[in-house]
Amino acid sequence: MTTALEVKHINKKYKNKVVLNDINFSIQSGEIVALIGKNGAGKSTLINIITKLIQQDSGQSKIFEKEKFDRNLIGVMMQENISLDRITVKEIIKLIRTYYRNPMSYQAILALSELQNYTNHPMDKLSGGQKRKLQFALTLAGNPDLIFLDEPTVGMDAESRTKFWKHIDELKKQGKTFLITSHYLEELEKVANRFIFLHNQKIIFDGSLNEMGKQLKKVQVTFNSELIEDIFNKLPAVLRVSELNHHYTLITSDVNSLITQLVPYLSAIDNLEIRQQNLDTLMDSLIRNEE
Numbered sequence: 029m030t031t032a033l034e035v036k037h038i039n040k041k042y043k044n045k046v047v048l049n050d051i052n053f054s055i056q057s058g059e060i061v062a063l064i065g066k067n068g069a070g071k072s073t074l075i076n077i078i079t080k081l082i083q084q085d086s087g088q089s090k091i092f093e094k095e096k097f098d099r100n101l102i103g104v105m106m107q108e109n110i111s112l113d114r115i116t117v118k119e120i121i122k123l124i125r126t127y128y129r130n131p132m133s134y135q136a137i138l139a140l141s142e143l144q145n146y147t148n149h150p151m152d153k154l155s156g157g158q159k160r161k162l163q164f165a166l167t168l169a170g171n172p173d174l175i176f177l178d179e180p181t182v183g184m185d186a187e188s189r190t191k192f193w194k195h196i197d198e199l200k201k202q203g204k205t206f207l208i209t210s211h212y213l214e215e216l217e218k219v220a221n222r223f224i225f226l227h228n229q230k231i232i233f234d235g236s237l238n239e240m241g242k243q244l245k246k247v248q249v250t251f252n253s254e255l256i257e258d259i260f261n262k263l264p265a266v267l268r269v270s271e272l273n274h275h276y277t278l279i280t281s282d283v284n285s286l287i288t289q290l291v292p293y294l295s296a297i298d299n300l301e302i303r304q305q306n307l308d309t310l311m312d313s314l315i316r317n318e319e
């Protein structure tokens with residue numbers, strides 16, 4: 029298997045503020061890796077460094093083990109949409125294709141970006157979701173092997189998102205590699221096989237969702253109840269409680285004890301479920317472990 033991306037000892041400061049502190053990881057070809065972290069964690073900065081849009085202070089990254097950076101191998105979908113006046117979807121896709129050595133076919137780009145019905149639309153007249161799709165189309169123009177997606181589905185409706193992730197899966201099956209950032213964690217949970225978590229300028233976790241759960245050894249118990257939160261906060265096996273509209277989520281590392289402690293309240297509890305934490309609560313637990 030080829031190493032699609034290798035990142036070694038990357039450091040970056042803006043003025044005196046450290047944003048990335050000794051970042052190291054590699055990605056094998058065919059992986060879909062999610063780069064996760066709170067707002068301002070440094071995800072876009074890291075992608076911009078790897079794709080040579082900005083300069084790191086120290087460290088290096090390599091794409092497909094090549095000494096020299098080759099833009100033909102990568103596609104980058106930035107967070108911001110670009111928009112030009114009076115140029116149509118068809119014209120911009122065809123133009124951008126000409127910049128690359130082995131571009132993807134125009135028809136394949138249209139199908140993957142779901143823009144078949146908008147080819148004659150001026151770029152600046154597209155809706156927010158359509159602009160995102162065009163940004164994706166332009167990312168694919170060079171038929172890249174390693175694809176960076178920064179918040180790709182922002183502004184897309186539910187149906188468009190479903191189709192978007194289906195196309196990502198198809199591209200993965202063709203052997204493409206992805207590094208994706210998104211705050212839509214449920215979408216990442218479905219698509220990514222690995223999660224790299226940036227927090228306080230460092231990688232605090234790198235692995236699968238399962239491994240994240242095992243490392244934390246915590247599960248969540250959810251149920252509906254009219255009882256007050258204080259009752260559950262006082263149970264010794266409870267690490268954390270959250271409540272929304274009488275729907276409770278309790279985090280515990282000792283589920284057997286917690287269930288025993290809930291027994292006196294069972295008559296006032298409905299729909300009790302024990303589950304692995306989702307990405308959102310796992311990230312929260314990881315951050316708390318760091319503090």
Ligand SMILES: Nc1ncnc2c1ncn2[C@@H]1O[C@H](COP(=O)(O)OP(=O)(O)OP(=O)(O)O)[C@@H](O)[C@H]1O
Pocket residue numbers: 042043047065066067068069070071072073074
């Ligand atoms: N050009 C810049 N000059 C100064 N500070 C910057 C610059 N770009 C980013 N920053 C700061 O660096 C930090 C990391 O920003 P970055 O955009 O990489 O985070 P992010 O993880 O992508 O955030 P988000 O999830 O909100 O997109 C933030 O505190 C941000 O304010």
